[in-house]
Amino acid sequence: MDIKIEKQDNKTIVVLNGRVDTTNADQFQQDMEPLMEGENPDIEIDCTDMSYTSSQGLRIFLMLQKSVNARKGKMVLRNMNPQVKEVFDITGFSNIITIM
């Protein structure tokens, strides 16, 4: 998986490419940890090229959402493919994370 992080105005843009799975979840978490603190909590995640996530990835999206909520920010996941979206749907994550 490839992760790009870019600061834009007051928000952070994250672009994910590839599979989020057991082989790279720890790295993904480490890369996301700086986004879980600070004064600009808003995050936009481009999921266009995220081809897969397991519960290992969901765990990190949940951590991000909790940290964003705690700082009264907003997180949006954009352009998720239908298969990945189904994983968010069946686990109820679509109800707690904004997917556009």
Next chain:
Amino acid sequence: MKKRFNPIKDKSSEIIEYLMSSPDIPDDEALRFKLRLSIEEAVENVVRYAYDGGIGWLEAEIRFDQDTLVLTIELRDAGVPFNPLERDEPDVTLSAEDRNIGGLGIFICKKMMDDIKYCYEEGNNVLIMTKKVG
């Protein structure tokens, strides 16, 4: 096809790729996604929790019944006896603040596969997941 992995510490990826390399899995992207996800969740459960420190074996088997078109994935280990199907299902209606990730893996398997069975047999945990393909 069947293979025993020993030890399994840090071997999740190898075990998943072994099962996904089966020529019996059709070249159907949506189906492969569901199988990979179920396999990853089930294998991770064994690798992380079956043995103290991951020192132990896991036997992974995938087979296909030409008559019924049912694909079967069987995982066997000699770790701590544990029936993942008896775990409480996660409450998928909770808010982000109240959610945690526990039990989500096997819940995903149940949703993605047609059927999952567990038994404890001759000192082994046996998890059998099936899905009709084609």
